[in-house]
Amino acid sequence: MKKCFLVLIALFGLTILGCSxxxxxxxxxPKAFIEINNKRFETTLGTYCWQENGxxxxxxxxxxIELLKGKKPIEVKSGENITFVMDYEPKPNKFHVIQISNNKETEIVVKDNNFSAPIQKGLYYFSYGVWWMDEKEENLSHGDAFYSFSLEVK
Incomplete structure (x- = not known):
């Protein structure tokens, strides 16, 4: 009986360690940044879900658009390279970027954490969604976050 109890305590301890x-x-x-010509700009954290210690x-x-009201947009050149940067481990392993301009949403293709600024002059809002998906269990997220920023193409 005492041996079973010790085994149960050991299993419980391993379970807690595994979950944490x-x-x-x-x-x-964490904070997320965009980098343009080696200069970093902080994004604004919006909606998120975060799992820590169970x-x-x-x-x-x-x-x-509402989240960034009153904040000055980041000025960029037409077609300029923009890089997403996050100083956090583990890195999110799923992402999605939406560009909003003139009440129209467009999905942006991101490759190796990079995308190009719009070609047309104007003000553009972006939603950068990231997920920390479980490596083993499909469709299990440990956290997600949506960051916003705006660019003004000059």
Whole structure:
């Protein structure tokens, strides 16, 4: 009986250790930046869900245009290269980028964390969605975050 109890305690301890390794750290998603010509610009964190130490937290926010109201857009040149940067491990392993201009949403192709600024002059809003998906269990997310930023093509 005593041996069974010790085995149960050992299994419980391993379970707790295993769960904590699957979680993320920091209490909320890390800061995300865009980099243009070796200069970093911080994005604005919006809606997110974050799992840490077996506890989850979700925060809902307004959309990118409303979230960035009153913030100065980042000035870029037409077609300029833009890189997403996140100083956090593990890196998110799924992402999605939407560009919003004149009430029209367009999905942006991102390759190796890079995309090109729009060609046409104007003001553009972006939603950069990232997910920390489980490596083993399909469709299991340990966290997600949506970051917003705006670009003004001069």
């Amino acid at each position: 390794k699957n979680g993320l750290s920091g209490g909320k998603p 506890k989850g937290k979700c925060v809902d926010s307004i959309g990118p």
